[in-house]
Amino acid sequence: MVSYFRYKLLLRKIAKHEEELEKRAPPNTREAHENGQVQDYVHESNNLNEWKRLVQTERYRKIADRLLVQMPSIEDGTMYEQVEWDNDPGQPRYLTDKGFRAIRDAIREEQKQRREAVGYWFGIVVGIIGALTGLVSAFKG
Structure with missing residues (x-):
């Protein structure tokens, strides 16, 4: 249960960072592209997305472990991407x-x-209870 609340807290924290990043979004002008503001914005946005994906992946890994479900193979390039930080x-x-x-x-x-x-x-249990209740009422009546 603690894991679920920690997961939701991390997602909320990431969403807050995304909102702050959106507020600081540079204008789509040539000047912003030339001085690197747009590239920095895109890079930071990608980092937040990767952080979110890592948190979600860890959550699903814990659920899969609890249910004894096998995660996709880490060798499969279509199932996983690697962080480039x-x-x-x-x-x-x-x-x-x-x-x-x-x-x-x-x-x-x-x-x-x-x-x-x-x-x-x-x-099955409800059926047995019903049958026993019927027997008891038949013997009493």
Whole structure:
């Protein structure tokens, strides 16, 4: 549960940074392009997007671990992209849109199967309780 709140807090923090970045967006003029303001803006925007993707990837990894669902292979270039930050020598990987779809579908399928198993046993238990209630009322009446 703590992990979920931490995840939401990080997403809110990233959204706040994105709003601040939008307020500082340079005008789309030749001068802004020539002096590098637009390039700096795009670079910072890309960094925020990568940060958001890393946070989301970590969240899905934790959910997949809890449900025993296998994450997509890190070797698959269509499922992951690599962070190109100069200040991060590890250059972690984050899921692409295709990777997010794959893991979301796998998680949903596992959750569906677990719900169906619970529903099966719930039906049996309710049936037994109903039968016992009927027997008790038949013997009393």
